[in-house]
Amino acid sequence: MSDAGKAGLTPYARSLGITVHDEEHGAPVLMFDFGGEVEGRPGHLHGGATSGLLETAAYAILRNELARLGRKHRLKPINITVQFLSAGKQRPTYAKGRITKLGRRNANIAVEAWQDDRDRPIATAIMNIFMTDEDR
Amino acid sequence: MADQTKHPEPGRSNPNRFDPSRAAPMLLSHGHAGWLGLEYCGHGADWVELKLPWREDLLGEDDHEVLASGPIISLMDMASGLCIWTKMGGFNAIATLDLRVDYQRPARERAAVFGHAECYRLTRSAAFVRGFAHDGDPDDPVAHIAGVFMSIGGDPRNV
Numbered sequence: 001m002s003d004a005g006k007a008g009l010t011p012y013a014r015s016l017g018i019t020v021h022d023e024e025h026g027a028p029v030l031m032f033d034f035g036g037e038v039e040g041r042p043g044h045l046h047g048g049a050t051s052g053l054l055e056t057a058a059y060a061i062l063r064n065e066l067a068r069l070g071r072k073h074r075l076k077p078i079n080i081t082v083q084f085l086s087a088g089k090q091r092p093t094y095a096k097g098r099i100t101k102l103g104r105r106n107a108n109i110a111v112e113a114w115q116d117d118r119d120r121p122i123a124t125a126i127m128n129i130f131m132t133d134e135d136r
Numbered sequence: 137m138a139d140q141t142k143h144p145e146p147g148r149s150n151p152n153r154f155d156p157s158r159a160a161p162m163l164l165s166h167g168h169a170g171w172l173g174l175e176y177c178g179h180g181a182d183w184v185e186l187k188l189p190w191r192e193d194l195l196g197e198d199d200h201e202v203l204a205s206g207p208i209i210s211l212m213d214m215a216s217g218l219c220i221w222t223k224m225g226g227f228n229a230i231a232t233l234d235l236r237v238d239y240q241r242p243a244r245e246r247a248a249v250f251g252h253a254e255c256y257r258l259t260r261s262a263a264f265v266r267g268f269a270h271d272g273d274p275d276d277p278v279a280h281i282a283g284v285f286m287s288i289g290g291d292p293r294n295v
């Protein structure tokens with residue numbers, strides 16, 4: 001996978017094989033392929049790997065939006081709640097976030113992950129993120 | 137050796153009973169858990185503690201030597217599964233329904249993170265788990281979690 005597809009991702013996200021698949025109206029669509037690094041019970045995605053993709057997609061859209069607004073912050077996670085809707089299979093998995101609230105100090109982001117059928121997400125998450133001054 | 141204790145630890149009284157100390161090396165050796173390098177630390181009747189070793193390629197930021205939060209979700213999900221099987225006394229297929237992680241603070245630089253999960257209630261269909269992650273001092277956690285898991289014994293295709 002090209003390095004360009006990994007720009008702006010954390011070492012953890014790059015290591016897990018997450019890449020930027022596409023961008024839709026400023027929202028990055030992230031993905032990873034099925035492989036040993038993301039496998040839970042045999043033949044299925046591990047919920048932790050799916051959560052990592054969801055969380056990375058939440059950060060990605062927030063970073064994009066802050067850059068668009070010319071705002072510089074250090075991001076700190078407050079919490080994440082993940083709903084697991086169906087078992088992930090041996091296929092590529094995609095995730096995209098949507099900013100539901102962007103304040104001065106905190107953001108609330110909803111994320112969905114899907115495989116074959118975008119209208120049937122395999123997992124969703126809500127994440128709250130603090131935005132502090134960059135030098136702190 | 138005969139077991140004379142009146143309140144034997146799980147796994148001691150019945151060789152078929154799920155024992156996380158014996159099952160962990162197998163369960164943690166492959167797939168996502170193996171990739172993260174999760175290790176067994178300890179367990180009780182309804183809890184399990186695992187370790188997520190510090191590793192450079194699991195960092196949350198390029199310029200900070202702090203573990204990302206993503207692997208901590210995986211750590212807690214895995215510790216949750218193990219504590220449920222420990223409380224059940226057997227290895228039954230379960231699926232995570234809902235998992236919430238509240239991050240109190242980042243882990244320290246180059247610190248391993250330990251995940252302690254407790255199954256506080258088990259019903260026929262659901263398992264309720266709470267837990268915390270710490271980086272050496274259990275009294276100063278880096279995160280707390282709450283999760284609900286579902287038994288998928290019959291037909292895993294429907295999950």
